Amino acid sequence: MESDHSMQDHQGNTVALPEDARQQVVSYLxxxxxxxxxxxxxxxxxxxGSIEQSLAGVSESQARFRPxxxxxxxxxxxxxxxxxxxxxxxxxxxxxxGKEARPDMDAPPVVEDAGETLAELRNGVAQSYDEVRAAxxxxxxxxxxxxxxxxxxxxxxxxxxxxxxxxxxxDHADQIEKVKAAPGFPR
Numbered sequence: 001m002e003s004d005h006s007m008q009d010h011q012g013n014t015v016a017l018p019e020d021a022r023q024q025v026v027s028y029l030x031x032x033x034x035x036x037x038x039x040x041x042x043x044x045x046x047x048x049g050s051i052e053q054s055l056a057g058v059s060e061s062q063a064r065f066r067p068x069x070x071x072x073x074x075x076x077x078x079x080x081x082x083x084x085x086x087x088x089x090x091x092x093x094x095x096x097x098g099k100e101a102r103p104d105m106d107a108p109p110v111v112e113d114a115g116e117t118l119a120e121l122r123n124g125v126a127q128s129y130d131e132v133r134a135a136x137x138x139x140x141x142x143x144x145x146x147x148x149x150x151x152x153x154x155x156x157x158x159x160x161x162x163x164x165x166x167x168x169x170x171d172h173a174d175q176i177e178k179v180k181a182a183p184g185f186p187r
Contacts, residue, residue, distance in 0.1 A: 017152050025167055026153050032163030033156070040136050040162040047169035048129040051081060054176040055122065059186070063118045067182035074176050075113065078121040081172050085128035088165055091148050092135035095158035101148035136162045 017025075032043060055074070063074040072080070094101035116124070136158075144157030156164060179185065 022152060028167065029153060029156060029160045029163045032166070033160035035159070037137065037139055037141070037159075040139070040159055041133060043163060043166045044129065044133055044136055047166040048126070050166075050169050050173040051078075051125060051176070052122075054173040054180075055118075058118065058176075058180070060118050062180070062186050063121070065179065065182075065185055067179055067184070072175065072179070074179055075116075075118070075121055077172050077176055077179070078125055079113075081169065082121070082124045082128045084168060085125070085132050085165065088161060088168070089128065089131040089135045092132065092158045092161045093138065095144065095146050095148060095161065096135060096138040096140065098145045100146060132162070132165055 032040070035043075058074055063078075066073045066076075091101040139158045139162070144159060147155035147157050148161065150156050150161075150164065153160075153164065
């Protein structure tokens with residue numbers, strides 16, 4: 001029987017990833033991590049674009065809709081993506097300078113709703129992607145001297161963490177699309 005890798009999410013729930021899916025993602029991260037910095041910056045741009053595209057047509061009230069009490073709203077997803085991208089940017093920045101990075105990646109929590117507008121949330125996410133871009137741009141060419149442990153995907157160097165930005169972003173862009181397709185979503 002194939003084993004799962006698991007970690008705790010922001011609510012203390014165990015999130016599992018089947019080994020075959022984990023291996024596929026690790027292979028993708030390693031492959032993308034072998035690419036040039038300009039290629040990785042393009043990947044980060046695609047990641048940010050996937051989030052922005054998933055928000056097309058979402059209104060303030062739609063951004064607050066939860067498919068069920070234990071599921072995230074679009075606003076919750078945006079707060080999580082913002083926190084995760086800022087954390088990932090700090091990891092990449094540390095690794096780019098050869099420093100040890102201790103990820104605070106055990107699923108960055110959904111930050112409490114502080115009443116931000118959808119425009120403010122989108123702006124925060126855009127700024128966090130800018131921070132990731134700056135960190136990725138600082139990654140030197142050549143072998144990566146240091147890695148940081150990702151709870152699902154193991155030790156990743158700075159370029160592989162940059163590729164993770166795309167995987168993570170696509171996952172949450174898909175999550176936003178599922179919220180928008182949920183029964184009861186305000187039209």
